[in-house]
Amino acid sequence: MPFSLLYTPVRRHHDHGRPHHHPHDHPGPDPAAGHGGSRKIKVVRRVLDANDRMAQANRQFFGAKGIFVLNVMSSPGSGKTTTLIRTLAALMPALRCAVIVGDICSTFDADQLSVSGAPVVQVNTDEFGGDCHLAAHVIERAAAELPLDALDLLIVENVGNLVCPAEFDIGEDCRVVVLSTTEGEEKPIKYPLMFRECDAALLNKIDLLPYLDYDLAQTLANMAQIHPGMPVFQVSAKTGEGFEAWISWLRERVAAKKG
Amino acid sequence: MHEMGLALEIIDIATASIPADMAGARVARVNLAVGRMSAVVPESLRFCFEVARRDTPLEGAELHIREIPVTARCKDCRHLWAIDEPVFRCPICESATIEIVSGRELDIQSIEIQEQDA
Numbered sequence: 253m254p255f256s257l258l259y260t261p262v263r264r265h266h267d268h269g270r271p272h273h274h275p276h277d278h279p280g281p282d283p284a285a286g287h288g289g290s291r292k293i294k295v296v297r298r299v300l301d302a303n304d305r306m307a308q309a310n311r312q313f314f315g316a317k318g319i320f321v322l323n324v325m326s327s328p329g330s331g332k333t334t335t336l337i338r339t340l341a342a343l344m345p346a347l348r349c350a351v352i353v354g355d356i357c358s359t360f361d362a363d364q365l366s367v368s369g370a371p372v373v374q375v376n377t378d379e380f381g382g383d384c385h386l387a388a389h390v391i392e393r394a395a396a397e398l399p400l401d402a403l404d405l406l407i408v409e410n411v412g413n414l415v416c417p418a419e420f421d422i423g424e425d426c427r428v429v430v431l432s433t434t435e436g437e438e439k440p441i442k443y444p445l446m447f448r449e450c451d452a453a454l455l456n457k458i459d460l461l462p463y464l465d466y467d468l469a470q471t472l473a474n475m476a477q478i479h480p481g482m483p484v485f486q487v488s489a490k491t492g493e494g495f496e497a498w499i500s501w502l503r504e505r506v507a508a509k510k511g
Numbered sequence: 512m513h514e515m516g517l518a519l520e521i522i523d524i525a526t527a528s529i530p531a532d533m534a535g536a537r538v539a540r541v542n543l544a545v546g547r548m549s550a551v552v553p554e555s556l557r558f559c560f561e562v563a564r565r566d567t568p569l570e571g572a573e574l575h576i577r578e579i580p581v582t583a584r585c586k587d588c589r590h591l592w593a594i595d596e597p598v599f600r601c602p603i604c605e606s607a608t609i610e611i612v613s614g615r616e617l618d619i620q621s622i623e624i625q626e627q628d629a
Contacts, residue, residue: 287539287540287623289625289626290539290540290623290624290625290626291533291623291624291626292621292622292623292624293528293529293530293621293622293623293624294620294621295524295525295528295619295620295621295622296618296619296620296621297524297528297618297619298617298618298619299517299520299521299524299543299617299618299619300517300520300617301520301524302520383513383516384513385513415550416513416550418550419513419549419550419617441597444548444597444599445548445549445550448548448599448611477597477598477599477600478597478598478599479599480599480600480607481607
């Protein structure tokens with residue numbers, strides 16, 4: 253990574269689209285401080301600086317092409333792929349969609365998703381060290397495989413993991429988390445960062461409610477405790493129940509970006 | 512889970528931060544701020560750092576991690592408080608319109624370079 257004296261500020265890109273430059277953050281030797289005969293040099297850089305810059309570049313790139321980017325995250329086994337297959341079926345062909353799917357290894361998810369007719373790129377993160385998340389540079393590389401001039405919506409199915417993907421901006425417009433009824437009620441409390449960072453949640457497998465000791469009200473209360481006001485769509489990717497609200501929510505957002 | 516990648520980034524940034532007039536110097540210490548709400552386990556990060564620093568200007572360097580508490584400000588009543596349980600709502604006016612002020616940090620704040628004998 254090239255070194256630059258222009259330091260980025262100590263902040264995440266929550267305010268999408270606005271690059272920050274704090275020219276007063278210039279580094280310099282600080283002779284006053286330092287431990288035992290050492291010279292202290294102020295740095296002030298986010299460790300994820302390289303990723304954040306690449307994410308910002310992705311955001312500008314997709315923005316210029318009018319492509320809406322949706323980052324879908326969840327734990328493994330929540331039914332993310334099945335949810336996306338049904339989502340694609342509802343949106344296509346009116347919306348031109350493509351998918352980038354991340355897994356540590358295998359192409360099972362891509363094989364299933366490609367049945368939708370949408371172009372699918374499978375990213376296996378084992379070539380990136382078995383990464384637990386998709387990083388911005390991986391999205392840039394994978395997107396190059398897609399017909400970017402004939403695309404309205406790019407869905408990124410992130411690696412199944414409720415921890416790390418929340419930390420990595422990939423240049424998306426919107427983040428959603430898929431949670432399923434078989435995972436218990438406590439997930440939002442256990443993984444607050446993920447549920448804070450998402451714009452909406454899909455609560456999947458509601459067709460199983462009659463067979464589970466599951467406290468739906470408690471789950472919704474837990475979500476509201478971590479992210480008050482976040483829309484929660486109760487769906488069954490198997491039966492299609494509850495998809496109308498989710499699809500129209502997503503359609504509105506994609507249309508808003510198209511302008 | 513991605514602590515090794517973070518350790519490598521830290522080493523890259525710290526190495527690049529050595530001033531040109533001190534080329535060849537060794538970094539003795541890296542001061543890092545880690546927010547409690549970042550997806551980082553300090554012990555794992557320290558372990559990865561110790562593995563990754565070999566054969567770099569950070570060989571033998573200490574990774575000093577300052578943990579930053581999660582604080583939030585209510586956008587309605589301006590109350591500022593530390594979040595020590597997972598409730599993201601203003602304890603005074605119950606507003607849900609809050610901003611996280613700290614706790615998301617993952618920042619290198621400074622490096623310390625061993626002064627070489629003149």
